[in-house]
Amino acid sequence: MARKAVIETFGCQMNVHDSERIAGLLEQSGYVMTTDLVEADLVVINTCSVREKAQEKLYARLDDVRGKNNKERPLVAVTGCVAQQEGGKIADQTRTRIDAVVGTQAIKKLPMLLAEAEHSNRLQVDINPYDDVSFPLGIATRHDPTKAFVNIIEGCNDFCAFCVVPYTRGLERMRPSQEILAEVELVAAAGHSEIHLLGQIVNHYQDPQYPDFDFPQLLRSVGEVDKVKRIRFASPHPRHVSDRLIEVMGESEKVCSHLHLPLQSGSSKILKSMNRRHSREYYLQLVNKVRKNIPEIALSTDIIIGFPGETENDFFETLSMTETVRFNSMYSFKYSERPNTLASKRLPDTVASEEKLSRLMRLQDLQKNIQIALNKELVGRRVEVLIDSRSRKRPNELSGRTPQNTIVNFEGAPDQIGDLTIVEIDGSGAHSVHGFQVQSN
Numbered sequence: 001m002a003r004k005a006v007i008e009t010f011g012c013q014m015n016v017h018d019s020e021r022i023a024g025l026l027e028q029s030g031y032v033m034t035t036d037l038v039e040a041d042l043v044v045i046n047t048c049s050v051r052e053k054a055q056e057k058l059y060a061r062l063d064d065v066r067g068k069n070n071k072e073r074p075l076v077a078v079t080g081c082v083a084q085q086e087g088g089k090i091a092d093q094t095r096t097r098i099d100a101v102v103g104t105q106a107i108k109k110l111p112m113l114l115a116e117a118e119h120s121n122r123l124q125v126d127i128n129p130y131d132d133v134s135f136p137l138g139i140a141t142r143h144d145p146t147k148a149f150v151n152i153i154e155g156c157n158d159f160c161a162f163c164v165v166p167y168t169r170g171l172e173r174m175r176p177s178q179e180i181l182a183e184v185e186l187v188a189a190a191g192h193s194e195i196h197l198l199g200q201i202v203n204h205y206q207d208p209q210y211p212d213f214d215f216p217q218l219l220r221s222v223g224e225v226d227k228v229k230r231i232r233f234a235s236p237h238p239r240h241v242s243d244r245l246i247e248v249m250g251e252s253e254k255v256c257s258h259l260h261l262p263l264q265s266g267s268s269k270i271l272k273s274m275n276r277r278h279s280r281e282y283y284l285q286l287v288n289k290v291r292k293n294i295p296e297i298a299l300s301t302d303i304i305i306g307f308p309g310e311t312e313n314d315f316f317e318t319l320s321m322t323e324t325v326r327f328n329s330m331y332s333f334k335y336s337e338r339p340n341t342l343a344s345k346r347l348p349d350t351v352a353s354e355e356k357l358s359r360l361m362r363l364q365d366l367q368k369n370i371q372i373a374l375n376k377e378l379v380g381r382r383v384e385v386l387i388d389s390r391s392r393k394r395p396n397e398l399s400g401r402t403p404q405n406t407i408v409n410f411e412g413a414p415d416q417i418g419d420l421t422i423v424e425i426d427g428s429g430a431h432s433v434h435g436f437q438v439q440s441n
Helices: 013-028 054-068 081-086 107-120 177-189 215-223 243-251 268-273 280-293 312-325 342-346 353-376
Strands: 004-009 042-047 075-080 100-102 124-126 147-151 194-198 230-234 258-260 298-305 329-334 382-390 397-401 407-411 420-428 433-440
Touching: 004 013, 013 042, 013 075, 013 107, 013 147, 013 194, 042 054, 042 081, 054 075, 054 081, 075 081, 075 107, 081 100, 100 107, 107 124, 147 177, 177 194, 177 215, 194 215, 215 230, 215 243, 243 280, 268 280, 268 312, 280 312, 298 312, 298 353, 312 353, 329 353, 353 420, 382 407, 407 420
Parallel strands: 004 042, 042 075, 075 100, 100 124, 147 194, 194 230, 258 298, 298 329, 407 433
Antiparallel strands: 382 397, 382 420, 397 407, 420 433
16 A cells, blocks of 8 residues: 655745655655645655744644654654754754655655665755756646746845845756756646746846846746746846846736735835845836836735834835835735844844734735725726636635736636636725626637
8 A cells, every 4th residue: 555645835835846846756756645644654844934933833733743643653754944944953852753854955855865764763864055956857746737836046145134045945046948948848738827937036047058048038938838828937036127027028928917026125224234235216116117118017025024123214114115006915024033144143133023013014904905996996897817726715616816916706617727718807805806707718
């Protein structure tokens, strides 16, 4: 009987895609994937260290594994950013026995490390900083019927003061464009019609062999692949949004009219302290340029509240920036010190937790009202929707997204998932809109 494996994933889209790769590797090694923790012979916890209390959450989940699993002793592996950050120390902080700790750059070695752990009955740790970013084509197990994540860059060289990525995923390494396009062709042929290109600073891409082959050229090339209907990417940096990128986004029918532009703060003073290398004024000029050239564009962003040194006036500048730009969506967080970052070494956490929470709630209330107003403007309009799932709330409804990344719910049949359709919007809320199909492509 085949052994069963569970993968639990925390964190960003890159971690989700890493788990897809891990699932493929394990299936090749003879495991059958399951969601049943009770019966699992192997438990893999793929961790994220960006959010607050990441280690505590990991140890709490390891205790759950120990308490809920029916096996005498399942194999347990910890992967991802906390694994890279903490290494073998993880085994000393939990009562659950750990068999393998695998860093972000050693995923391909997981099956071998698990086999060695079983053979030797000893913890296996690999957090070495491998430069090789290649991955065997066709191995990742993708369960999403519509979209496919494709990594184009690993690591980051920017060292924003708050960010742990350069320490957990290493310095920037680019995948060859030929390998990227081969993967796109493979997943598109398998029915994944929406391609999500991933990189910590995705628009900094440059082919390691052909320097003239940059991110705008990659977008053009992916758009030429047969059966690709839509292209999205995350996460770009405002500094690298070039005129050529704006031009390609405006011209291509496949590149979605949605741009995620992480702002982090509306204060130039705080941006400088964050080592973001752009100012409030630069960001506003960029927004105006993008909207002038792509009128239908939707903008989303990330905001950190309560970064060290943030005053009430600095926070007011973030509020005013939010009011000026009118983002279609926003991810906002309270600042929390992350290990090894520049901020943790140089900048005392000066903003009280209560003040961070108060400011965060004020920002989120403002953003919610903006989203309600923007979504209300869609009522009565017809929009193109790529159907990607059933609705979470109503079993007779489907859900999909517009090119601007707005979630649309409407009645439809499950066999339409993966199709493009035209929906007329008849209702709206803060996080999605509702409508009815008027044309199916």
